Amino acid sequence: MRPEPLNLNIRGLGLSSTVGINELSLRMIQEGRPVHRLGLGQSPFPVPDPVVEALRLNASRKEYLPVRGLWELREAVADYHRRRNGLGASGDDVLIGPGSKELMFLLQLVYYGDLVIPTPAWVSYAPQAQIVGRRVCALPCRQSNDWRLEPSQLESLCREDPGRPRIVVLNYPGNPTGLTYTAAELETLARVARNYGLLLLSDEIYGELHHRGAHVSIARYYPEGTIVSSGLSKWCGAGGWRLGTFTFPQDLKWLADSMASVASETYTSTSAPIQYAAVSAFRGGSVIERYLWLARRILSALGESLQRRLEEANVQPPAPTGGFYLFPDFAAWRNRLETRGVFTSEDLARRLLEEVSVAVLPGAAFGRPPEELTIRIAYVDFDGARAMAALETMPPDWPVDEAFLSTYCGAMTRAIDLICTWLEKGT
């Protein structure tokens, strides 16, 4: 039989791991087997009312918009970054796309350089590099250092071949770790990046979900070489709306222009009604501030509570500081797990799904060694609208306690308890 004429770069590439586990759990649900869905990193919260209202008002917009994005939206995004991150951006520096994932793909396509990713790293950076035929340099981080990239790691990679073009991706608050960098750490990393003229892609899609609302962008310290990536998917709860933004330094206009050329030959422009609605999201205002405040309080209390439970079971994810992920390591259980036939993170994720119906992602999907017993838990399996509405009625200084979490996020605490009992008792 003739081999299928498949591009060599695509061979062996399955569905993105997050999409794959979601489909498997959906199938189990269709078969009548309820699943705790901690696999897909989807915001549990609804889209804020003013943004939904803006979409409703603009539903009849049907024109193709400019390839770089609606001018009003580009200005709103630039203004947002000026306000929140102290960037000196203008609307000219902003590119709108159908999801930041697509913009990342275009970036890798047009920029001829290695992709440098600290691991664990979000699942799609490396496959995108593979698709466009770029070299991937993974810089392994350590749990003992809260999974943070150390400036010396970046420095030694760059010293090997100082002039080599490289895109370095930093994602904080991070997927899969829920951790972020301090301002001082960002400043030191920025210094290395400047010394070697690196292109930094700062993936700040969870920035607004920093649990204390204290996100700092590395673009403050390396404005001339940093692209800031954001979008509606996480802080605005609108992943399925597909809208992402890149904000470029002025010196990288050539790069934004080339990405726009490719966009014009591929997706043409991002959906018109969504762009109009996104203007209200990026302009912000008191309703959105309140929404974010509620979201952060719930995520922070829930993340801490689940982390404590896991710590008691001797799997120690570092305490999360943003977003909605935990990345525990089951190393302390290795011997017992091996006697139960669990040797890799894939085995661990599969057995949790099959035996206690808890869907998580294996650490291997995030670029970790297969035999490392890490998993990613997305703590999003609860009704965010209901939890927000309940918290809204409480006094502002009311602490989000265990009783609140068990009432409104009970499925999450139950899922973590299932993991812990599975570990201790075996099934």
Ligand code: PMP
């Ligand atoms: N970066 C990270 C770290 C993510 O977790 C995601 C979504 N899971 C994306 C980028 C892509 O987001 P979108 O394409 O929805 O903007």
